[in-house]
Amino acid sequence: MPATAAVLLVAALAVGCRPVTVTKTGAPDGKGVHHAPTTPAPPPLGRHAPPPARATHPAPRPVMAFGSQGARVRELQARLAQLGFFAHSPTGYYGSLTTTAVRAFQRQQGLPRTGAVQSAAWSALRARTRQPTRTELHPPTTRPIGVLDRRCTTGRVICISKRSNTLTWVVDGRIASAMDVRFGSQYTPTREGTFHITFKSRRHVSTIYHTAMPYAMFFSGGQAVHYSADFAARGYTGASHGCVNVRDKAKIAALFGEVGKGTKVVVHR
The missing domain is CATH 2.40.440.10 (L,D-transpeptidase catalytic domain-like)
Known part of the structure; x- marks a missing residue:
């Protein structure tokens, strides 16, 4: 065996668990060759690397929204009426008219115009209005009654x-x-x-x-x-x-x- 081949064979046996047949030039001959598994290199951190995952936080639950009913909705409507955003009698029902009024208030305050009342919008509305009176909460009617039949x-x-x-x-x-x-x-x-x-x-x-x-x-x-x-x-x-x-x-x-x-x-x- 030539000296060069002998040196290469000894090196191969000393490095790996499985022998690799090597030619005189040091290249694998492709016949019955078994390569030890290698760990893939991590992806490059250049401009094509995927951005790191961001933590997601659920949106805050609204204080009131479309379909809500009750005394608090009536108070919301009365407070919006004080500022000129709700031109109707409070009903205690959160429908499309109330949604439109809330969006108008949110736009004025620079808040997200969701149409639903989050805690920030509710706090801002309460700070800019007073506690509605009973007449404001339960007005007789928005329309003149006139003379009775x-x-x-x-x-x-x-x-x-x-x-x-x-x-x-x-x-x-x-x-x-x-x-x-x-x-x-x-x-x-x-x-x-x-x-x-x-x-x-x-x-x-x-x-x-x-x-x-x-x-x-x-x-x-x-x-x-x-x-x-x-x-x-x-x-x-x-x-x-x-x-x-x-x-x-x-x-x-x-x-x-x-x-x-x-x-x-x-x-x-």
């Missing part, structure tokens, strides 16, 4: 005006409560005239439209006075299928407790 001046009457879009609960000529209402569209108009309550249903669901009609008080066939979540959320952009919609749930609930079967209902212009 003469049919509403005696006895206990649910007096409903299409001219002012209001319902007044009148007891012996005195207005005990008032609330905003909306009516049916031109294709399903609310009937006018003098009627009487035929039956009441606290948790009524329409068998025709399969929609909730809480605190329903029926006065003319399938037409009733009832609370409408859609009216509370969208205001006068919508219409009923002929019923008289009320958007203040607390007021219609109180009226439901006062009204009995046979109570007179007057719907007029």
